[in-house]
C-alpha cells in the first residue's frame with residue numbers, strides 16, 4: 001500500500017452553464033456521499049465556480065479552476081487571479097492541460113510561474129503532462145515528459161511537490177476513446193515518479209499523487225486503479241454525466 005489517498009477529478013472543460021452546473025451538483029452529491037476513501041474534485045468553468053463552491057459547502061467535494069494567471073493582479077484582460085479564486089473558496093487548479101498548451105500557447109516557463117504562484121497562494125496545482133502520438137511512436141515519450149516536469153516544476157522544492165498533484169494525460173488518449181492500457185499508464189507513471197525522485201528525492205516522489213487521464217470511463221477505471229503507481233484519474237468527457245462520474249469515483 002502506497003498510503004496515497006486516491007483522487008478522482010472531473011474536468012468539465014467548456015461545458016455547462018451555471019444552471020446546468022447547479023443541477024449537476026444536486027444530482028452528484030447524494031451519489032458520492034458515502035465515497036469517503038477517495039478525494040473528489042470537480043473543475044467547472046470560471047462562471048460556475050462560485051455557485052458550485054457554495055453548493056458543495058459541507059460536502060467532501062473539492063472545487064478546482066481549470067486555469068489561473070500567475071500575477072496577483074494587473075492589466076491582463078480575460079485572466080483570473082489566484083486571489084480571486086481563493087476568495088470564493090477554490091482549493092485546487094488544473095495547470096498545463098494539453099488543450100491550454102496547444103490552443104493557448106502555454107509553455108513550461110509560464111507553468112513554472114503558475115505552479116509556484118498557486119502553491120504560494122495556498123491553492124493546490126494539478127500539473128498536466130503528456131506526450132503526443134508522434135512522440136510516443138518515435139520513442140520520445142520519456143524525453144517529452146522529462147522536459148515538461150523539469151520545466152513546469154523548476155521553481156519548487158520537494159516539500160512543495162509532495163503537496164501537489166501531477167496528471168499524466170497522453171494527448172493521443174484525450175477525447176479519442178483510445179485509453180492507454182493500464183500497463184502503458186502504469187509504466188509511464190512509474191517513469192514519471194522515477195524522474196521526480198531524481199529531481200526532488202525519493203520521499204517527495206513517493207508522496208505526490210499521480211493521476212492518469214485520457215478516455216477514463218466507468219468501464220475502465222477499476223483496472224487502472226489496480227496499478228500501483230496510478231493514484232486516480234482526471235476525467236473529461238465521462239465526468240459530464242453525474243451518474244457516470246459517481247461510478248468512476250467508486251471505481252466502476
Ligand code: PGA
Nearest residue numbers: 174175214215235236237
Ligand atoms: P477525456 O479528457 O476523459 O475526455 O479523454 C481527459 C482530459 O482532458 O482531462
